Amino acid sequence: MKIQILKESLKQAIGVVEKATAKNPTLPILEAVSLVADKNSLEVSGTDLEMGIRYRVLAKVEREGGVAVPARLFSQLVGALLEKEITLSLVAGELRVEAKDQQTNIKTLSLEEFPIIPSLQGNEEAIEIEADVFCGGLSQVVSIPGQSQTRPEISGIFVSIQKEGIKFAATDSFRLAEKMVNFPKPQSTEASFILPQKTAKELVSIFGDLEGKIKIYISPTQVLFEYSTKEEAGKISIQIVSRVIEGEYPAYQEIIPTEFGVKVQVPKQEIISRVKAAAVFSGKMEDIKLVVDPKKKGLEISAESQDAGRHSSFLKAAVTGKHLEISFNWRFLLEGFSNIKGEEVDIGFGGEDAPVLMRPLGKEQYLYVVMPVKA
């Protein structure tokens, strides 16, 4: 193999692919990326056997061929090079990286040992959506799943593709978030899958800032995300393939409360800073207390710690319903508010030991349900 390539393209490619590599003592090849040159492009790929990334960039190929090299080492090297253009060649079993007056020889691993990353079978259902819309929606729920030992289904994000849009849902059994993003116009594919949290995080970080559309191909056992630029100059294509989590996602709609004895509407920023202040004084259980006071028309937020002291604040708010005292883990509360994009938040309470629903006011289709802490 011998190719010439722009350093920037290679750096970006390796930066993305590196995310899929993994430390694995029994299978050290997983710490490597594979570089395969054919026709006029170089394909960089890596995998941890849960997800795999293939990243294709333009390159001037003098001799086709391929090699596997340790990912971290290669990415550090490429990052440190100053030249715009570099030459990669396979010489006597080593990868030679030449950049004008800099020369590096990297010990390689056997490409034969490198896992084959599954590709499209041709019978998958496919949909297309703007990358930033998809990732924006996903990012609002990606932090929620819990590593449940007993319920692997909820360790991932439920992605439900419907005619009008995509619904993302995630829960760790203490709280639940659901986000809906719309297609510009309805389409016909309907499908759903449970995406591992790791894949979801990488999707957001890899595709989140890209312009253009991604294509999603869904099969019963895996899902493939594909992004490619249209223009020939600087053409890249990225494929991320991931296993889907097996099992049936719980019927989470049953969890979303529909009746509220008490309703409060608060400005988001205000309540966030008040919750943060109270959090300083929360105890070991990280609990803070909310008191909904219809007489004083507002919400009291307080916390008390045996060792540190106590704090309370009062936030004027629109209140309907009766007096209610309820405690929460402040982290759960904060995460709900922070994931909301709008400025005003509607909070619906069902009682001191019932789930609470938080929703932005306005058009944003987002909701967050959280269970209280026992007082």
Add this chain to the structure above:
Amino acid sequence: MNKDELWQATLAQLQFKISPANFATWLKNTFILSKKEGTLFVSVPNNFSKEWLEHKYNKIIFHAIKSLDNEVKEIRYTVERSRPKPKEAPSQPVSLREEDQMEFPEFKVDRSTNLNPRYSFDNFIVGGFNELAHAASLAIVKAPGSVYNPLFIYGGVGLGKTHLLQAVGNQIIKESPQKKLKYISSELFTSGVVSAIRNKNVDAFRSMYRELDVLIVEDVQFLAGKDKTQEELFHTFNTLYEAGKQIIFSSDRPPKAIPALEERLRSRFEGGMIADISLPDYETRIAILRTKMQEKEITLENEVLDYIASHIQRNIRELEGALNRLTAFSRLNSGKAPAFVEAKALLRTVIQNPNRVASPKKILQSVAEFYDLKEKDLLALSRKQEVVRPRQIAMYLLREDLKGSYPFIGKRFGGKDHTTAIYACVKIAKELEVSEILVDEIALIRQRIYSG
């Protein structure tokens, strides 16, 4: 050679041709699904394994299989969607202890099996009182459907029937995730039958139950008098039993003592293994308390433990309730465990619960409930066989447990003569010496009286 043996033999050959790391990575969780006309279908856990086996190992796998089974012409690899295996995850941070942070109640059970994953054999404490039931359960986990079928477990409230049954279910699913299992209470089963009849989809209802590998039905005493449900259960039972599927029942009393149960169903219940769970002895109660203490991360003085164990004798759930109170106290007092005096005060309401003191009313109520009668039937003048015996048992209990005088007992039962009461008590006492069944029944009734 069946397909599992064939695959084992193939793997045995392959291990010499493939490095151990590759062997473990690519051949883990693979098995032969089926063989059709020379094509062997091999299930692999994911697409990575599929690609690898197809492209790299197909030749050597094919050779290995060919040497064992000449008919095989082709191997196909498919990724099977099976039940997910729980992964070992890091334990949850301290702040999320479940007793503080509430969970969505919907999440506590698995929808397809109805099992609550919290129940396992690990936290099930074995003592003389439940040894037999536990051993039988373990045997079933090892070989569902082939040892004790059906298993019938009975015992009073709060002694761990549900825990044991759910643990069996969870363990079976853990060991063979592809097994279809359903855990259901009789009440749910009944309402299933009712709605199936109403919605005219009885066939769908039946086929759902008849495809199961393991069926667990709780509290079958509630089937008393529900003829249509009994019939459905009877047929479901027969189908499953004949197919060698495991069936487990639980009840608060032995099959013989369940009133209004069709004879053919009763005899099915008795056809396998019947195991009872009685009351835990003092040492076991202490052991249970110690295990729960570990779970709740609290340490109590031996004196306190002794106090709880010797005052709460009939119900494990109440033991836990008592411990919960003390845990709550210690949390409010920055982790300081309550001393003996404090503990005594805290537990006063639990232990001196008026419910646990027997009264004539309570005895009559419990006896009537147990035999599925109305209280007033016991007091009426009827001489029907099904009323006479429970009435005698009630009289016996009034005498034994409340030390009621014979004239008092007679009066209580609609102004009967004191000789009637004497006759009843003597009769039951005599019968107790010879009838194990009666001993059981009376123990279960007492359980109801004292733990209500």
